[in-house]
Amino acid sequence: xxxxxxxxxxxxxxxxxxxxxxxxxxxxxxxxxxxxxxxxxxxxxxxxxxxxxxxxxxxxxxxxxxxxxxxxxxxxxxxxxxxxxxxxxxxxxxxxxxxxxxxxxxxxxxxxxxxxxxxxxxxxxxxxxxxxxxxxxxxxxxxxxxxxxxxxxxxxxxxxxxxxxxxxxxxxxxxxxxxxxxxxxxxxxxxxxxxxxxxxxxxxxxxxxxxxxxxxxxxxxxxxxxxxxxxxxxxxxxxxxxxxxxxxxxxxxxxxxxxxxxxxxxxxxxxxxxxxxxxxxxxxxxxxxxxxxxxxxxxxxxxxxxxxxxxxxxxxxxxxxxxxxxxxxxxxxxxxxxxxxxxxxxxxxxxxxxxxxxxxxxxxxxxxxxxxxxxxxxxxxxxxxxxxxxxxx
Ligand code: ADP
Ligand code: MG
Numbered sequence: 201x202x203x204x205x206x207x208x209x210x211x212x213x214x215x216x217x218x219x220x221x222x223x224x225x226x227x228x229x230x231x232x233x234x235x236x237x238x239x240x241x242x243x244x245x246x247x248x249x250x251x252x253x254x255x256x257x258x259x260x261x262x263x264x265x266x267x268x269x270x271x272x273x274x275x276x277x278x279x280x281x282x283x284x285x286x287x288x289x290x291x292x293x294x295x296x297x298x299x300x301x302x303x304x305x306x307x308x309x310x311x312x313x314x315x316x317x318x319x320x321x322x323x324x325x326x327x328x329x330x331x332x333x334x335x336x337x338x339x340x341x342x343x344x345x346x347x348x349x350x351x352x353x354x355x356x357x358x359x360x361x362x363x364x365x366x367x368x369x370x371x372x373x374x375x376x377x378x379x380x381x382x383x384x385x386x387x388x389x390x391x392x393x394x395x396x397x398x399x400x401x402x403x404x405x406x407x408x409x410x411x412x413x414x415x416x417x418x419x420x421x422x423x424x425x426x427x428x429x430x431x432x433x434x435x436x437x438x439x440x441x442x443x444x445x446x447x448x449x450x451x452x453x454x455x456x457x458x459x460x461x462x463x464x465x466x467x468x469x470x471x472x473x474x475x476x477x478x479x480x481x482x483x484x485x486x487x488x489x490x491x492x493x494x495x496x497x498x499x500x501x502x503x504x505x506x507x508x509x510x511x512x513x514x515x516x517x518x519x520x521x522x523x524x525x526x527x528x529x530x531x532x533x534x535x536x537x538x539x540x541x542x543x544x545x546x547x548x549x550x551x552x553x554x555x556x557x558x559x560x561x562x563x564x565x566x567x568x569x570x571x572x573x574x575x576x577x578x579x580x581x582x583x584x585x586x587x588x589x590x591x592x593x
Contacts, residue, residue, distance in 0.1 A: 203308065203322075205295040207258045208280055217241050218251040219260060219281055222271050226349060231270035278349060279322055282383035286310075291378050291385055292318060299388075302444070304355075309388065319374065319389070321359070323352040323382040323446070352382035354528045355446040360384050361520040362422070362445040365511050369420060371413065372441045389443065391435035394470070403475035406438055407467070411499060413442060414463050418504045420511040421451050427463035429470045446528070457501040464499060 211219075221240035225232030238248040252271060255261045260277035264270055273281075286292060292310040299319065300307035310320045326348040360379035363386060367373050374386035400406055414427060424431070424442065431444040449459060471477040479497070 203276070203279060203295070203298070203306070205283065207260075208283065211258075211280070214241075214243055214247065214251050215255060216281070216284060217243060218248055219255060219273070219277055222255075222261060222273055222277070223281060223349075226272060229270065231264045231267065231272055233268055233270045237271060273349065275322075275324060275348075278352075278382060282322070282381040283320075285380045286320075286378065286383065286385060289378065289380075292320070295320070310385065317388050318377060319386050321356070321384045321386070323355040323359070323384070325351040325355055325382075349382070351528065354524050356380075356382045356384045357524065358448075358520050358528055359444075359446045361515055362448050365515050366417075366422075366442075366445070369511060371417065372439070373445075374441065374443060389433045389435075389441045391433040391439070391441060393430055394432045394434050395429040397434055398474075400434075400438065400475055402438060403471060403477055406434065406440065407471045407475075407477055409440055410467055411464065411497070413440070414460070414467070415499045415504065418451055418460060418499075418501070419507045421506065422511050423449050423451060423453070423456055423459045424463055425449055425459045428466040429474075449529070451501075451504070451506070460501040460504075468498065 218237060218241045221237045222232050224240055225236050229236070234249065234252065237252065241248050241251075243251070252261065255277065256263055256271070258276075259274055260280055261271045262274050264272065283295065291312075293313050294311045296309035296311060296317070298306060298308050302321075304324050304326070306322045306324060308320045308322070310318050312318065356379055360376050363373050363376040363384070367376060374389055377385040377387065379385070410432060414424070417424060424445070425447040426444055427442070431442065433441040433443060435441075449456060451460075453459070468479060472479060
């Protein structure tokens, strides 16, 4: 999906006020009635309808008049709200080229005022598993109307919390800078996903390091659950950085052993195939099988020794609640598919799901777009309170 941030520069305070009003309305409405948007936005000089037309023109909203006249946010509209908030917070001033397309995310470079480049991950739940979201809508009940917003926001919140916690415990992850809505800002990893690396000077050392990380995470109470060559970055000095955390689970999860073994197997398989590392094969994976050389180096979940101060417990205090975990697990915990298995299948187009994308159509948006920080344009939450009070909702 093209993220034309140039448009951002031309959007007025009123535009953002109306966009925020639609976001608020989506808590209770799949399609937010135009009159409700007008009441929430409460523009001083009126003109909500004109603003709506402008937002529609820029594809920040989707218009629907099948049941009644109303609007909903597109992912682009949601992107703009998050980007605007980040710019207002002084996190970055410009959005640059797209550097990654994940299963359910888009990653861009963003630049700070001093020129430092960071990475911005915009979560896009629903891009490949929209059918799953749809089939599980019952669960979301009153929230069904904005399930994709809600789930993408949860994914970002979870990713941010886990990245921060891992970082604090000395794991090689990007520095977690900030999080808003479905957007996570982190340091830019200088390196390449392992999947792009055809040869390594020391594959055995890299392999040991990576397996060591899986074990150490489990010792701290966590399993990555999508640990593979797409989510491991490596630089020219063979330094490893792990990325992509929305699907992580605790070692006390009911399927923890299965997830752990799957992560381990992914690494074994990749190193065997790509770098010709040889492990003595043993088809019988039962615990009482004879120990051979692979079994010696293959970590077993049952043998993981937990260290004190478990990370997963600490995370409970991070703002990412048990309820959040429960919600998100229903969608990406159980359904998580390996990146490598992803067939890049498109989604049912309901007007607000991004086009299916893959590595081959990563776009370079050219020169950085510098964005204006508006001190006097309050962040979303403030608008929200003001509007709610104004309209006595
Ligand atoms: P998804 O959850 O959609 O798989 P990822 O977090 O794995 O998304 O990111 C997708 C791709 O974007 C990665 O494979 C990597 O190439 C790039 N990427 C993600 N985060 C960063 C980062 N912090 N620095 C540099 N590149 C990144
Ligand atoms: Mg990934």
